[in-house]
Amino acid sequence: MLFGRIESESDFPLWTPELLRDRRRPVRPLTPETATPASVLIALLGSDSAEQGPSVILTKRTQDLSTHAGQVSFPGGRAEPTDATAEQTAIREASEEIGLDPAAVRIWGRLPDYLTATGFRISPVIARVDAQAAFERDQREVEEIFHVPLSFLMNPANHQVRLLPAERSPTGELIRFYAMPFRGEALTSPGQIQEFFIWGATASMLRNLYHLLWAAWNQHRRLAVQG
Secondary structure: OOOOOOOOOOOOOOOOOOOOOOOOOOOOOOOOOEEEEEEEEEEEOOOOOOOOOOEEEEEEEEEOOOOOOOOEOEEEEEEOOOOOOOOHHHHHHHHHOOOOOOHHHEEEEEEEOEOEEEEEEEEEEEEEEEEOOOOOOOOOOOOEEEEEHHHHHHHHHEEEEEEEEEHHHHOOOOOOEEOOEEEEOOOOEEEEEEEEEEEEHHHHHHHHHHHHHHHHHHHHHHHHHHO
């Protein structure tokens, strides 16, 4: 299994993350050492159907938060002094935000840290979540909980490149970013089709996951051909 292995293993696929920080200017001089540590959970929700495959759990944040209000994001947040690891931060935050039972989570690995323009160093933690897991949103932070098929997110045809003109940019400069618009139901509003705009740091981390999985698939294909 790819995610259960470590990068020091000789047969781990060679890959290069595409994006390790936001492309817009940070709010203050920023390095990995000065950024506020945080974690998100890239939770792969299992499926009872082999054909359907896993999906990724995402949230739409409420409109009155101080940062990233109304945006789509992974469950997660800043590290607390009681968190011994990035994995503990990700699981604790997912439990608080979407009511995810830690017992339903099996950690598989991490992607490289990602620096946001708002001053956070995010550790993306990849985990498998039981198909029967229940969810309950924190109404102060989470407006909707939804999940997107991994096959949709890992299809480069759905990775749009968007431009924010300089006159609309908060820093007065042209910003290029990835977006993955998705139409679907929210777990919190069943039967109602909504538009979810996945972009920014969330889309960038998904783009890095795509590069990792693509490298692993190519390696597996080469080994199969070699026999």
